[in-house]
Amino acid sequence: MTSSHLVTVQSEGIAPALPADVSPLPAPAPAARPNRRRRRLSPGLVLAILFLGWVTVASLAPQLLTSVDPLEVSPANSFLPPGPGHIFGTDESGSDVYSRIVHGTGTSLLIGLAATAIGVVFGTIIGLIAGLSNRVVESAVMRFLDVTLAVPELLLALVVIALIGGGTLNAILAIGAAGIAYYARLVRAQTHIVRQSAYVEAASTLGFSRLRVIVTHVLPNAIKPVLVLATIGIGGAIGAGASLSFLGLGTPPPAPEWGAMLSVGRNFISNAPWLILVPSAFLVATVLAITAIGRELRRRSEGRVSR
Amino acid sequence: MTILRRISTRLLLGVFVLWGAATLTFLALYVTPGDTALIILGGPDARPTAEAIAQVRQDYLLDEPFIVQYLHYFTQLLQGNLGESYRLRMPVTDAIGQQVGPTAVLAGTAAALALVLTVAIAVLTAQRTPWLRALVSGIEVVLAATPSFIIGFALLIVFSFTLRLVPVGGGDGLVPLILPAFTLALALVGSLSQVLRNELEDVLEQPFVLTARARGMRDLSVRVKHALRHAILPTITMSGFVLAALLGGSVIVETLFSRQGVGGLMLSSVYNKDLPVVLGIVLISAAVYVVVNLIVDILYTLVDPRVVTS
Numbered sequence: 001m002t003s004s005h006l007v008t009v010q011s012e013g014i015a016p017a018l019p020a021d022v023s024p025l026p027a028p029a030p031a032a033r034p035n036r037r038r039r040r041l042s043p044g045l046v047l048a049i050l051f052l053g054w055v056t057v058a059s060l061a062p063q064l065l066t067s068v069d070p071l072e073v074s075p076a077n078s079f080l081p082p083g084p085g086h087i088f089g090t091d092e093s094g095s096d097v098y099s100r101i102v103h104g105t106g107t108s109l110l111i112g113l114a115a116t117a118i119g120v121v122f123g124t125i126i127g128l129i130a131g132l133s134n135r136v137v138e139s140a141v142m143r144f145l146d147v148t149l150a151v152p153e154l155l156l157a158l159v160v161i162a163l164i165g166g167g168t169l170n171a172i173l174a175i176g177a178a179g180i181a182y183y184a185r186l187v188r189a190q191t192h193i194v195r196q197s198a199y200v201e202a203a204s205t206l207g208f209s210r211l212r213v214i215v216t217h218v219l220p221n222a223i224k225p226v227l228v229l230a231t232i233g234i235g236g237a238i239g240a241g242a243s244l245s246f247l248g249l250g251t252p253p254p255a256p257e258w259g260a261m262l263s264v265g266r267n268f269i270s271n272a273p274w275l276i277l278v279p280s281a282f283l284v285a286t287v288l289a290i291t292a293i294g295r296e297l298r299r300r301s302e303g304r305v306s307r
Numbered sequence: 308m309t310i311l312r313r314i315s316t317r318l319l320l321g322v323f324v325l326w327g328a329a330t331l332t333f334l335a336l337y338v339t340p341g342d343t344a345l346i347i348l349g350g351p352d353a354r355p356t357a358e359a360i361a362q363v364r365q366d367y368l369l370d371e372p373f374i375v376q377y378l379h380y381f382t383q384l385l386q387g388n389l390g391e392s393y394r395l396r397m398p399v400t401d402a403i404g405q406q407v408g409p410t411a412v413l414a415g416t417a418a419a420l421a422l423v424l425t426v427a428i429a430v431l432t433a434q435r436t437p438w439l440r441a442l443v444s445g446i447e448v449v450l451a452a453t454p455s456f457i458i459g460f461a462l463l464i465v466f467s468f469t470l471r472l473v474p475v476g477g478g479d480g481l482v483p484l485i486l487p488a489f490t491l492a493l494a495l496v497g498s499l500s501q502v503l504r505n506e507l508e509d510v511l512e513q514p515f516v517l518t519a520r521a522r523g524m525r526d527l528s529v530r531v532k533h534a535l536r537h538a539i540l541p542t543i544t545m546s547g548f549v550l551a552a553l554l555g556g557s558v559i560v561e562t563l564f565s566r567q568g569v570g571g572l573m574l575s576s577v578y579n580k581d582l583p584v585v586l587g588i589v590l591i592s593a594a595v596y597v598v599v600n601l602i603v604d605i606l607y608t609l610v611d612p613r614v615v616t617s
Contacts, residue, residue: 143320143323143327144327146320146323146324146327147324147327147328147331147593148331150324150328150593150596150597151328151592151593151596152550152551152554152555152592152596153551153555154555154556154558155554155555155558155573155588155589155592156589158573158574158577158585159335159585159586159589161577162576162577162580162581162582163335163339235452239452239453239454240454242454243455243456246454246456246559246562246563247558247559247562247574248578249577249578262456262457262460266460269460269463269464269468270468270475273464273468276460276464277464280457280460280461283454283457284449284452284453284457287452287454288448288449288452291451291452292448
């Protein structure tokens with residue numbers, strides 16, 4: 001995404017499966033103390049890192065953050081508003097919303113990480129092939145990518161799901177596949193830059209094999225900026241995963257996944273708005289935190305190149 | 308001459324992309340997992356007779372060689388025939404045609420809203436005091452990071468359930484369009500106004516802006532009459548992103564607000580594995596994308612011929 005980023009666009013993600021962030025320019029670095037290498041972290045960034053720490057704990061060891069079973073049903077306690085006992089209230093089956101949020105973190109994060117990994121790995125392979133081949137192969141690959149880039153990422157993901165069906169795993173595959181073209185184009189552009197650099201020329205002149213030059217020189221240098229953009233892409237992919245669950249094509253309820261919680265909560269939006277507000281807040285906070293860290297990484301890597 | 312050459316290259320490329328998209332579409336139909344004849348006859352639960360299956364295989368040319376099916380698909384496509392829906396028992400073009408109106412209205416309204424909001428925000432906030440800039444770009448970053456269905460939820464909760472300004476369902480005339488259009492538009496504004504403001508701030512540093520100010524022109528006039536004209540041109544290249552967000556976003560927004568439209572048709576077809584409809588919609592959206600990008604490219608070349616030489 002597009003990515004897109006999709007644009008992510010992230011977004012969107014998918015749509016907004018584009019990477020959530022499409023602005024090409026970061027804010028200019030402050031002019032003061034240009035020699036200082038380490039920039040002080042802004043308060044927003046500290047918050048983002050802290051929040052992602054919480055997300056990591058919730059993903060790996062949810063039982064550390066809550067002892068309540070996210071699937072526990074108690075009809076007598078349904079639709080309790082946020083308050084003591086249930087800090088984020090309860091849902092239509094009386095399950096504790098906080099516990100469901102904590103236990104759902106892992107799935108949402110997994111979708112984002114795994115889908116981005118699929119996009120980056122296959123995108124890198126295709127991009128390297130295009131960037132290092134002769135012109136005929138290169139333009140064939142690039143035109144093929146043009147075809148996929150002409151379709152919004154969400155629609156591409158929907159086609160994949162129409163072919164292989166829904167569910168968490170298939171949603172990951174669909175979002176990952178929809179992002180391949182975006183990363184492939186990036187890697188190919190980077191490969192072109194790296195290929196013309198002096199150190200690659202030097203390595204070739206020294207008589208190293210083509211494969212060795214590619215693996216030890218081209219790949220690591222071409223992929224670095226791509227990994228930075230992929231960090232931002234993770235946020236978009238998480239949003240895309242939630243969007244698919246919301247459409248009823250990702251993780252099916254009653255599994256505690258944020259998008260699935262929103263999909264069900266939508267039916268109770270007028271009398272139990274916390275069923276929407278809480279998962280939305282966690283989803284947006286996660287995407288924002290990842291985007292903020294990705295932008296900072298990009299700012300730092302660009303700063304180092306230009307100075 | 309060079310301009311003509313650039314335009315014809317783009318035209319060829321556009322035709323190629325459409326051909327590629329159609330071929331991929333055909334391949335997807337061809338390799339569909341599961342027996343196509345069974346899907347057409349109502350899925351795995353249906354118990355069609357052997358004769359019915361044989362009839363369908365014959366009607367849909369399923370036993371013909373690959374190349375025959377491909378050529379048949381393509382000749383049909385060139386006549387504007389996208390095939391037959393498995394589920395709706397009608398041509399795909401008719402199924403889409405019935406739904407295209409509401410989606411076009413929604414996407415068009417959202418695009419216009421997004422344009423107005425983007426220009427207004429960027430013009431009013433470029434090169435302003437740091438705190439205002441920080442506040443606005445903070446909001447923009449949040450909007451750009453928020454999936455569109457959550458923007459829609461927020462609007463519903465604030466304007467329908469809390470302030471009760473807009474009815475949740477129904478309503479007459481333009482009322483049911485307000486929240487969906489704003490949802491789609493806001494998802495775009497976050498990204499677009501960041502780009503436009505960056506461009507504006509670059510332009511406001513130009514000498515001709517200083518000249519205009521020295522002649523005593525008011526600040527707002529300088530921004531609108533001089534700076535905006537220069538800054539908006541590079542932003543037009545974002546049209547691809549805008550279009551993708553509108554086409555993809557309409558699926559989400561139509562579901563969220565239970566609106567009629569192509570998005571709903573897309574979704575129900577995905578649920579039912581009605582591939583001809585799914586792929587027909589994808590193909591049409593690729594065509595729209597190619598045509599819009601081509602028009603933008605041609606206009607851009609005509610307005611700013613420097614792109615040909617650079």
